[in-house]
Amino acid sequence: SQALYRNVTEQAEDGIAIVKGDLIVYTNPRLLAMTGYLPGDILYREFSYFIPPEHVQPLVDGFSRRVGGDSQPFLFETQLSRKDGVSLPVEVKLGLMSFEGEEAALVLIQDITLRKEAESQMRLQSAALRSAANGFVITDWEGRIQWVNAALEAMTGYSFEEVVGKNPRIFKSGKQDRAFYEQLWSTILAGRVWQGELVNRKKGGDFYDEHLTIAPVMDNNGQITHFVAVKEDISERKQNEKALRRSERQFRELVWNTPISMMIFGYDHRLLYVNLRFSELFGYQAQDIPTFDHWWELAFVSEGHREQIRQEWRAHFHSDVQDSSGFIPIEAEVICKNGRHRFVRFSLVLLEDKYIVALTDLTKQKRAEQHLQQRARNLSLLNEITLSALRTNDLDGLCQELADQLMAFFEAEACFITLWDEINRLPVPMAASGPLRDTYRTMAHPASGEPTLTETVLQAGRVIFVEDVLHSPHANPLIAAEFQSRSILALPLIADNRRLGAAIISYNQHHFFTEEDVERGERAAAQVALGLAKVRLFEAEREKHQLSLALVEISTLLSASLSVSTLLTRILDLLQRVVPYDAGNIFGIENGISRVLYTRGYEQFGEELDKYVQTVELEIAKTPNLRRMVETQLPLIISNTADAPDWVTLKTHALFRSWAGAPIHYNGKVMAIISLEKQEPDFFQPEHAGRLAAFAGQAAIALENARLFEEVRQLATVDALTGAYTRRHILDLALQEIQRSRRYGNPFCVIMFDIARFGGRSQPGCLTIPAIPGGTPDIYLVHNVGSRSPR
Numbered sequence: 001s002q003a004l005y006r007n008v009t010e011q012a013e014d015g016i017a018i019v020k021g022d023l024i025v026y027t028n029p030r031l032l033a034m035t036g037y038l039p040g041d042i043l044y045r046e047f048s049y050f051i052p053p054e055h056v057q058p059l060v061d062g063f064s065r066r067v068g069g070d071s072q073p074f075l076f077e078t079q080l081s082r083k084d085g086v087s088l089p090v091e092v093k094l095g096l097m098s099f100e101g102e103e104a105a106l107v108l109i110q111d112i113t114l115r116k117e118a119e120s121q122m123r124l125q126s127a128a129l130r131s132a133a134n135g136f137v138i139t140d141w142e143g144r145i146q147w148v149n150a151a152l153e154a155m156t157g158y159s160f161e162e163v164v165g166k167n168p169r170i171f172k173s174g175k176q177d178r179a180f181y182e183q184l185w186s187t188i189l190a191g192r193v194w195q196g197e198l199v200n201r202k203k204g205g206d207f208y209d210e211h212l213t214i215a216p217v218m219d220n221n222g223q224i225t226h227f228v229a230v231k232e233d234i235s236e237r238k239q240n241e242k243a244l245r246r247s248e249r250q251f252r253e254l255v256w257n258t259p260i261s262m263m264i265f266g267y268d269h270r271l272l273y274v275n276l277r278f279s280e281l282f283g284y285q286a287q288d289i290p291t292f293d294h295w296w297e298l299a300f301v302s303e304g305h306r307e308q309i310r311q312e313w314r315a316h317f318h319s320d321v322q323d324s325s326g327f328i329p330i331e332a333e334v335i336c337k338n339g340r341h342r343f344v345r346f347s348l349v350l351l352e353d354k355y356i357v358a359l360t361d362l363t364k365q366k367r368a369e370q371h372l373q374q375r376a377r378n379l380s381l382l383n384e385i386t387l388s389a390l391r392t393n394d395l396d397g398l399c400q401e402l403a404d405q406l407m408a409f410f411e412a413e414a415c416f417i418t419l420w421d422e423i424n425r426l427p428v429p430m431a432a433s434g435p436l437r438d439t440y441r442t443m444a445h446p447a448s449g450e451p452t453l454t455e456t457v458l459q460a461g462r463v464i465f466v467e468d469v470l471h472s473p474h475a476n477p478l479i480a481a482e483f484q485s486r487s488i489l490a491l492p493l494i495a496d497n498r499r500l501g502a503a504i505i506s507y508n509q510h511h512f513f514t515e516e517d518v519e520r521g522e523r524a525a526a527q528v529a530l531g532l533a534k535v536r537l538f539e540a541e542r543e544k545h546q547l548s549l550a551l552v553e554i555s556t557l558l559s560a561s562l563s564v565s566t567l568l569t570r571i572l573d574l575l576q577r578v579v580p581y582d583a584g585n586i587f588g589i590e591n592g593i594s595r596v597l598y599t600r601g602y603e604q605f606g607e608e609l610d611k612y613v614q615t616v617e618l619e620i621a622k623t624p625n626l627r628r629m630v631e632t633q634l635p636l637i638i639s640n641t642a643d644a645p646d647w648v649t650l651k652t653h654a655l656f657r658s659w660a661g662a663p664i665h666y667n668g669k670v671m672a673i674i675s676l677e678k679q680e681p682d683f684f685q686p687e688h689a690g691r692l693a694a695f696a697g698q699a700a701i702a703l704e705n706a707r708l709f710e711e712v713r714q715l716a717t718v719d720a721l722t723g724a725y726t727r728r729h730i731l732d733l734a735l736q737e738i739q740r741s742r743r744y745g746n747p748f749c750v751i752m753f754d755i756a757r758f759g760g761r762s763q764p765g766c767l768t769i770p771a772i773p774g775g776t777p778d779i780y781l782v783h784n785v786g787s788r789s790p791r
Contacts, residue, residue, distance in 0.1 A: 020105075063094055073094075077090070077092075095107075140227075175199035194213070209235045262358050264354055288337070300334065331343065345360040414505075417432070469487070490503075505521075571598075579691050587672060625646075629663045633663050637689045640681040655677075
């Protein structure tokens with residue numbers, strides 16, 4: 001009956017509407033609840049009003065098919081507009097019925113919101129499975145693999161095609177026994193989830209640790225249809241856990257068995273007790289800490305830090321006053337009585353009317369973390385130091401860059417780089433960072449023989465630290481007084497057993513050095529030394545090349561002249577390009593006496609000194625430096641004439657303190673000696689001796705060529721047997737004298753004698769020269785003619 005039908009529709013869980021034409025003539029309460037409309041809002045309104053326009057025609061077509069006799073049910077998904085404007089996903093099913101004697105459409109409307117959400121969730125889960133970081137495996141109830149995701153392929157090395165249809169035992173490593181797998185299968189076949197850790201094998205044979213979760217999938221009848229396994233590669237975590245366990249085990253062996261430090265105080269924050277471990281750890285006794293607030297003042301010097309910790313503590317303290325189990329431990333860095341810092345964890349335990357604050361020392365753990373961070377930073381800075389040495393060939397620039405980097409590396413106030421002069425046993429200042437960056441190289445430095453930190457650390461061959469430079473045998477107190485340094489870390493710069501110099505790290509305040517500082521110093525010193533050795537080698541090769549080019553050019557210039565006097569002038573001029581000097585001269589050697597032949601540079605120190613030098617004559621036998629060069633035919637360097645015990649003091653030596661000399665010799669005979677002087681003490685070095693020797697060799701060849709030329713020319717003007725001038729030369733001389741007589745208006749006379757015709761006997765028409773005992777006719781003749789000539 002109609003009443004029964006209405007009762008059924010009104011009790012239905014789905015929305016029901018009867019549509020006649022396009023008008024809604026009936027709705028059940030469920031449809032009104034689904035849409036939020038009242039009956040008056042929806043009855044006798046077009047059904048098409050409540051669905052999207054694009055869905056109207058498909059709905060009309062479906063209804064037409066049913067009217068046309070199509071017995072297949074018509075299902076259609078659409079959105080129903082609710083009164084609040086929200087679209088409700090629904091599934092519409094159309095049927096035919098007779099309503100009030102006329103044919104009408106019976107519209108069953110099912111809310112499919114949950115289904116749509118489930119479908120969306122399924123799609124989301126499917127995408128998540130495909131892109132998940134963990135491996136997923138889906139098998140049928142017999143364990144045959146039906147699907148794996150990409151993460152599983154990456155984890156095991158097997159491709160999708162290689163595993164589908166196979167049993168998961170292909171991953172078996174043999175590390176688990178049979179009982180393990182029996183327990184696993186009994187669990188999942190009972191419909192329960194199994195999870196655990198095991199070792200599996202990859203396709204390549206490598207083992208890996210895996211966390212495995214297996215869940216059975218059941219149908220509506222409770223029968224298992226599939227298994228889903230989630231596989232996570234935990235090899236790295238296992239290694240980390242193993243390392244952590246090892247670290248914790250070591251930590252427990254050192255610390256864990258010792259009593260935990262504790263403070264006990266009342267509700268009023270008045271300190272009641274501190275245990276022995278607390279005093280040992282922090283150095284304070286109970287009388288030092290009258291209240292807990294006073295502890296904050298002692299433990300946290302920084303006001304900002306202290307207030308932050310205090311507020312955090314109070315928040316936990318008051319919230320957990322009745323139950324300390326929820327207290328979250330606080331970690332902080334505190335200052336001990338001796339000034340040292342410790343990392344501790346504060347924990348709170350409620351004990352009747354008292355509170356126990358347990359302080360666990362985490363210093364070693366935190367220091368280890370800081371050590372790793374510092375080590376990474378150190379490695380980065382060491383790489384920078386290495387790169388600096390590789391990208392430059394400028395020694396001065398490299399030393400300055402290294403000084404800056406080492407100061408940053410050791411977090412110091414300054415750094416000084418010195419090179420070691422092995423010959424004079426003196427440090428050579430090269431660069432500094434910090435306040436003395438621009439003045440360090442111009443400051444006064446120790447004389448030869450005075451103790452220096454550079455020499456000390458090079459002799460030790462290892463890093464030396466000085467915590468108080470004013471009271472240390474390693475530091476010269478006079479030198480230390482000129483600097484702000486109070487603590488020093490000295491690094492020896494040694495490469496290939498060559499002592500290159502030192503890097504001195506300076507702290508203005510007292511600094512406590514650790515073994516780690518020394519280790520860092522050793523690593524830094526090795527890198528810096530290699531860089532310096534490379535640059536110095538490059539500079540040596542470059543100087544050698546430049547010297548070779550200069551000697552070739554000098555040889556060409558010297559060979560351009562065959563005049564001995566011109567060569568002597570050029571020798572000192574050209575020598576300045578090879579060996580810098582302030583003044584110099586060339587000694588000629590004859591019969592054991594050295595005489596100054598040519599000078600250069602003395603005129604800048606006054607005319608008197610210049611004239612004096614030109615008159616200097618020295619006996620070779622009584623002048624040690626000259627005698628040594630003549631005997632050895634080798635150059636000689638006297639870095640500081642004031643320190644030379646056998647130095648012959650001359651008037652010039654008040655001005656000059658460094659001397660260098662080299663003999664000019666040819667075929668074993670010394671022809672001359674080059675003498676160079678410099679005002680700056682310790683200026684001339686062994687490399688200058690090598691340059692002088694090379695230059696002197698070139699000069700010797702040029703002078704010998706000039707001597708040979710003079711000899712040839714002499715042979716052209718003098719008779720080889722008698723030594724008398726040839727007629728041609730006499731005529732040349734006569735021509736010069738005639739020209740001079742004309743120029744100055746002086747009388748000129750020429751008298752020619754045939755000496756050979758005066759033989760001591762009378763000749764007709766000739767003058768007879770009497771025999772002269774011990775004399776010769778030419779001497780007699782010249783004497784008589786000269787005595788009668790007007791003067």
